[in-house]
Amino acid sequence: MRSAIAGSLVVFAAVAAFAQTSRGTLAGTVRLRDAAVPAVTVEVKNTSTNAVLTATSDKSGRFKLTDLPEGVYEITVPPLGIAADRFDQKDVAIKAGQTTTLEITLKQGNLGVLGDDNGYIAIHNNSQDIRGPAPRTRDGHPDLSGVWNINVDPHPVPASLLPWAQGVMKERVETNFRDQPAGLCLPDDPTPTLPLLRKFVHTPKLLVQLFEQEPHYRQIFLDGREHPNDADPTWMGHSVGRWEKDTLIVDTAGFNDRSWVLFAEGLPHTDKLHMIERYRRPDLGHLLVDLTLDDSATFARPIERHMTWQLAPKDDVLESICTENNKYQRNAGIK
Amino acid sequence: MRTYLFVACAIACLTTPVAAHHSFAAEFDITKPVTLTGKVTKIEWTNPHAYLFVDVTDAQTGAVTNWEIEMGSPNGLTRLGWTRNMVKAGDMVTIEGSLGRNKPTLANARSVVMTATGKKLGAASSEATQ
Numbered sequence: 001m002r003s004a005i006a007g008s009l010v011v012f013a014a015v016a017a018f019a020q021t022s023r024g025t026l027a028g029t030v031r032l033r034d035a036a037v038p039a040v041t042v043e044v045k046n047t048s049t050n051a052v053l054t055a056t057s058d059k060s061g062r063f064k065l066t067d068l069p070e071g072v073y074e075i076t077v078p079p080l081g082i083a084a085d086r087f088d089q090k091d092v093a094i095k096a097g098q099t100t101t102l103e104i105t106l107k108q109g110n111l112g113v114l115g116d117d118n119g120y121i122a123i124h125n126n127s128q129d130i131r132g133p134a135p136r137t138r139d140g141h142p143d144l145s146g147v148w149n150i151n152v153d154p155h156p157v158p159a160s161l162l163p164w165a166q167g168v169m170k171e172r173v174e175t176n177f178r179d180q181p182a183g184l185c186l187p188d189d190p191t192p193t194l195p196l197l198r199k200f201v202h203t204p205k206l207l208v209q210l211f212e213q214e215p216h217y218r219q220i221f222l223d224g225r226e227h228p229n230d231a232d233p234t235w236m237g238h239s240v241g242r243w244e245k246d247t248l249i250v251d252t253a254g255f256n257d258r259s260w261v262l263f264a265e266g267l268p269h270t271d272k273l274h275m276i277e278r279y280r281r282p283d284l285g286h287l288l289v290d291l292t293l294d295d296s297a298t299f300a301r302p303i304e305r306h307m308t309w310q311l312a313p314k315d316d317v318l319e320s321i322c323t324e325n326n327k328y329q330r331n332a333g334i335k
Numbered sequence: 336m337r338t339y340l341f342v343a344c345a346i347a348c349l350t351t352p353v354a355a356h357h358s359f360a361a362e363f364d365i366t367k368p369v370t371l372t373g374k375v376t377k378i379e380w381t382n383p384h385a386y387l388f389v390d391v392t393d394a395q396t397g398a399v400t401n402w403e404i405e406m407g408s409p410n411g412l413t414r415l416g417w418t419r420n421m422v423k424a425g426d427m428v429t430i431e432g433s434l435g436r437n438k439p440t441l442a443n444a445r446s447v448v449m450t451a452t453g454k455k456l457g458a459a460s461s462e463a464t465q
Contacts, residue, residue: 112445112446113359113405113406113407113444114406114407114415114444114446114456115385115406115407115408115415115417116406116407116411117411118407118408118410118411119411119413119414122414122415122416175361176361177358177360177361178358183358185383315414320382321382324383325381325383325384325386327384327386327405328362328383330437330438331362331363331435331436331437331438331441332361332362332436333436333437
């Protein structure tokens with residue numbers, strides 16, 4: 001039995017040897033361009049029960065879920081950094097005693113502009129098989145040091161904006177986000193959500209984050225100090241961190257109101273913006289990052305993002321001087 | 336200041352831009368794809384974007400136009416397997432991309448293929464993991 005679904009997905013179903021069972025199997029491969037992609041989460045939702053199961057692609061990009069109740073399913077692969085957009089396929093039938101095979105070809109993100117995904121998949125693929133416990137600093141806390149490949153929240157809840165902010169966003173959409181600060185080589189986003197490399201240098205009293213965009217560094221003070229009173233507002237704000245068991249909680253305030261926050265969203269905010277990050281390193285190769293943005297003058301409710309970053313031990317942050325040859329103003333028609 | 340357009344949706348994003356690092360949609364028109372074949376005259380291996388300059392000859396009139404082709408940053412291209420010497424002045428290339436909005440001879444590159452070898456540049460790293 002064979003059927004085809006329009007798009008990049010083709011479904012083949014073959015009668016398995018054990019046709020007596022009431023369960024079926026879903027299997028396939030995840031690819032981007034011509035390359036298999038390992039360690040990708042494939043989400044499989046039963047449209048009758050809303051139950052969601054997940055599988056992870058192996059080194060060859062293959063995945064498999066067995067023992068699925070017969071029914072109709074929706075298949076989703078969350079976006080991968082800047083490299084690949086979300087993949088959705090509805091109406092995938094799983095039949096008893098049969099294996100349905102999905103050949104998933106992800107759609108290139110960022111419109112596929114060469115080099116603009118910053119080699120995300122290459123880094124992702126080079127960072128597999130990293131196993132072991134999280135290292136610890138001399139004072140016993142998890143050591144967050146390393147080069148991290150930031151990934152996006154796979155299921156972001158849309159921000160709820162107050163009317164003035166909705167108006168700003170309408171204008172930004174209508175002008176193709178032309179006036180983003182990054183276009184002028186200014187810092188764009190103080191939140192750690194742009195899915196590129198970010199290097200952590202962690203000492204017991206200080207966590208330094210290094211990255212390839214302006215302003216290229218961020219200091220998080222772990223020495224018990226508090227935010228200064230009446231300091232000048234800044235693009236990145238003032239950050240202090242404290243430990244709650246094995247979670248580093250970073251509190252940042254003192255922002256100016258000029259940045260556009262949250263990668264892919266470009267939201268406005270006021271200088272009342274308050275950012276909380278929670279960092280956990282459950283093992284050597286992963287960093288769990290929970291982000292909360294609160295600005296009651298802009299957001300109807302706090303915004304949360306939940307990300308899993310991957311250690312990229314074979315890569316490093318590199319020099320990138322934005323003003324070297326920036327043609328954005330000419331290209332975007334900014335006088 | 337690289338061009339990052341995160342497309343969180345499929346078709347809707349062709350008409351609804353989304354913010355990223357800075358806006359692709361402000362610079363280039365995705366509804367105007369271009370394919371250009373010509374001789375490389377210059378390379379700018381610079382931040383925030385690398386550029387190829389390519390002489391394209393009109394098949395009917397013989398007129399030569401020098402196109403400016405924007406790519407990602409040197410760092411991003413390097414991670415895809417490029418080196419700064421991979422393409423030289425005089426090489427023939429074919430480029431697929433989108434037309435610039437504010438300069439008639441500007442485009443970006445979704446792919447660059449070396450005419451002499453047929454090699455598609457910038458795809459090596461991910462495919463090398465096969």
